[in-house]
Amino acid sequence: MNVVLIRHTYDPDDLAALAARVCYSSQSVNEIDMDGDQKEKLIKRVVKSGHHSVLEHVSFTYALEGLSRVATHQLVRHRLASYSQQSHRYTTIKENSFVIPPSITENKEALAVYKDALKKSMELYSRLIDMGIKKEDARFVIPQGVSSNIVVTMNARELLHFFTLRCCIRAQWEIRDASVEMLRLAKDKAPVIFENAGPACVRGRCPEEKPCDNIPQIREFFKTL
């Protein structure tokens, strides 16, 4: 999997601070003057207080490459985002276009079973195409592990929500790996907005009925991300 930050709003922390300042100021936007410290304090206040609409002015566009359909299906459940996904109606699925979960890679016997299933389904896919069946129908025999590329745009408010759900240890490993990398890239460009981003336990109590045993390590990990 490859996660690329393609574009983002210019100076995201600065824009969020400006939008927040407008809410509390009678000055024209061109007259507003804040130093770095004031901007940082304001964004932190806004993020902590839940006044998150000001974060909607900031957006990030990523390309996620080589993600399985399992993971992209979970990704597109997030409705406050825009997506463009590689189509298996128009592109041909190749033998090497599959994600292999680490649990299977690490188990020799399971890996043989998995590879056998992929080989068989690819044979059936090719046979159907040779019979004149369109790719859009032939792909029905392809397993969910097939990978694709997807471009996603989310604003910073949705990203904070997305990171809360998908950076959590309870999220499936592939979408979690993708979201942790997305957070790392976003934090590099907007360190104040995303300072405390990540699973809920990074900011306080874990909301799960049975919290995991790794909360101190998880907090440490996201602090240093």
Ligand SMILES: Cc1cc2nc3c(=O)[nH]c(=O)nc-3n(C[C@H](O)[C@H](O)[C@H](O)COP(=O)(O)OP(=O)(O)OC[C@H]3O[C@@H](n4cnc5c(N)ncnc54)[C@H](O)[C@@H]3O)c2cc1C
């Ligand atoms: C660990 C985990 C396990 C999951 N398991 C399952 C599962 O077994 N089955 C399953 O179907 N899904 C499952 N999901 C997906 C989950 O139910 C959500 O569909 C997905 O995480 C998208 O999140 P969301 O709905 O909060 O927010 P988004 O779509 O990202 O929207 C953000 C927020 O906007 C608001 N919002 C958006 N649309 C509406 C609306 N129509 N009405 C009111 N408010 C809205 C909500 O406050 C929402 O939280 C799982 C998710 C996780 C993280």
